[in-house]
Amino acid sequence: MFELKPPHHGSKQEHYDDLLSQMRGLLDGEHDLIANAANFSALVYHSLPELNWAGFYLYDGSELVVGPFQGKPACIRIALGRGVCGTAAQTREVQLVRDVAAFEDHIACDAASQSEIVVPLIKADGSLLGVWDVDSPLTERFDEDDRAGMQALCAAFMETVRN
Numbered sequence: 591m592f593e594l595k596p597p598h599h600g601s602k603q604e605h606y607d608d609l610l611s612q613m614r615g616l617l618d619g620e621h622d623l624i625a626n627a628a629n630f631s632a633l634v635y636h637s638l639p640e641l642n643w644a645g646f647y648l649y650d651g652s653e654l655v656v657g658p659f660q661g662k663p664a665c666i667r668i669a670l671g672r673g674v675c676g677t678a679a680q681t682r683e684v685q686l687v688r689d690v691a692a693f694e695d696h697i698a699c700d701a702a703s704q705s706e707i708v709v710p711l712i713k714a715d716g717s718l719l720g721v722w723d724v725d726s727p728l729t730e731r732f733d734e735d736d737r738a739g740m741q742a743l744c745a746a747f748m749e750t751v752r753n
Contacts, residue, residue, distance in 0.1 A: 596750055599651050601735075602739070605638075605737070606743070609638070609739070613630060613743060616630075621701055621750055626747065626750050627646045629643075631644050632660055640726050641661075641731075642702050643664065643723070644723070645659020646711075646721070646723070647668060647675050647723060648719065649718045653669050654669075654721065661725070664699045673697035674690070675697075678708035678710045678721050679720070681710075682710045682718070683710065684708065684710070684746075685707065686736070688730045688731075689704065689705060693706075703727065704726060704727055704728055704729040705725070705729050706722050708723045708724075709722040709740050722743075
């Protein structure tokens with residue numbers, strides 16, 4: 591049985607290091623994409639403060655389709671190049687948006703979301719799996735420490751994915 595550890599009160603980097611350790615333990619030996627994505631979403635959502643959505647959009651070969659997540663119901667389909675998620679998928683670059691109102695073509699699935707970070711998920715063969723999307727009801731919630739922490743978490747998640 592997995593037990594969620596209480597939040598670490600050190601630096602943000604130390605918190606992400608602890609979260610990465612917990613995530614590796616949670617996903618150890620499991621290779622089912624949906625099961626791992628669901629547990630990954632729940633772990634992050636319940637471990638990081640000031641989030642209102644955390645989850646996956648999976649690429650189906652033509653567009654992003656909502657996958658396992660925590661939070662309010664979300665947009666089901668997002669075209670590549672549209673919004674923060676579609677931009678991350680198309681450019682294959684992390685999108686760190688401190689104020690979604692300033693992001694041209696932002697898709698407001700939840701009007702409460704004020705900032706967002708999206709990490710593209712690239713398989714070992716170079717193909718796109720999808721994106722990892724995290725929203726906050728606070729502007730400027732995400733910074734470079736979050737970028738590094740989310741990228742490390744996503745890299746470890748991708749180690750569990752089989753092509």
